[in-house]
Amino acid sequence: MTTYNQSNERKQVDNGRVWKAGLLAIGAAVVANLVTFLILSALLELPADFPPLSVGAIAFLTALFTFVAVVVFAVVARVARRPIRTYRIIATVTFVISIIPNLLAAMNPASFPFPGGTSTAFLVLIVFHVVAFLVTVSILTTRTVRK
Numbered sequence: 001m002t003t004y005n006q007s008n009e010r011k012q013v014d015n016g017r018v019w020k021a022g023l024l025a026i027g028a029a030v031v032a033n034l035v036t037f038l039i040l041s042a043l044l045e046l047p048a049d050f051p052p053l054s055v056g057a058i059a060f061l062t063a064l065f066t067f068v069a070v071v072v073f074a075v076v077a078r079v080a081r082r083p084i085r086t087y088r089i090i091a092t093v094t095f096v097i098s099i100i101p102n103l104l105a106a107m108n109p110a111s112f113p114f115p116g117g118t119s120t121a122f123l124v125l126i127v128f129h130v131v132a133f134l135v136t137v138s139i140l141t142t143r144t145v146r147k
Contacts, residue, residue, distance in 0.1 A: 011084055011145045011146065012083065012145070012146045013077035013083045013084065013144045013145065013146060014144055014145065014146040014147075015074075015077055015078065015144075017143060017144045018070070018073065018074045018077055018140075018144050019070070019074070020143075021070075021139055021140055021143035021144045022067075022070030022073070022074070022140065024139055024143065025066055025069070025070060025135065025136045025139040025140055026062075026063050026066045026067055026070065028135050028139060029062050029063075029066045029131070029132040029135045029136050030058075030059050030062045030063050030066070032131050032132070032135050033058050033059075033062045033128045033131050033132055034055065034058060034059060036127060036128065036131050037053070037055065037058055037128075040124055040127065044120060044124070045120075046120065046121060046124060047116035047117070047118055047120075047121050048116070049115050049116035050114060050115065050116030050117055050118070050121045051114065051115070051116075052114070052121075052125055053116075053121055053124065053125075058128065062128065062132050065132070066132055066136050069091065069094075069136050069140070070136075070140065072087070072090060072091075073087050073140045073144075076090065077144065084141045084145070087137075087140065087141060088137060088141060091133065091136070091137045095129060095130075095133045098129055099126050099129050102122045102123070102125045102126045102129070103122075103126070105117060105122040106119045106120075106122035106123045106126075107119070109121075109122065
């Protein structure tokens with residue numbers, strides 16, 4: 001039986017590891033989203049004319065927003081008393097907010113004037129958010145803990 005260890009919430013971040021872990025998180029999130037895209041492309045009929053569902057857009061936007069997540073983590077690691085816990089909360093809230101536009105677009109694609117924007121396409125974008133969130137938070141909050 002596993003018991004909750006409150007000391008896990010008080011773990012400190014080794015600031016010397018943040019940027020190395022950040023680069024790993026960026027690369028891993030990009031690769032994970034591209035693999036996810038290949039799998040979903042094989043399983044679903046995705047619109048070819050939907051700009052956010054191109055390999056370049058997926059790679060660029062994942063790298064960009066994962067970089068922003070790394071910067072936020074670096075700041076939180078320096079200023080928060082409980083950096084891991086604080087970052088997980090910030091990341092989760094940001095994740096939830098980030099999928100709201102895609103949920104709204106999936107419910108009514110006509111209200112979002114993207115060429116090729118279908119409910120399925122907007123829902124697939126949410127999958128990319130989930131993948132990037134899980135990979136990034138996992139790497140940043142495990143690879144940077146001071147031992």
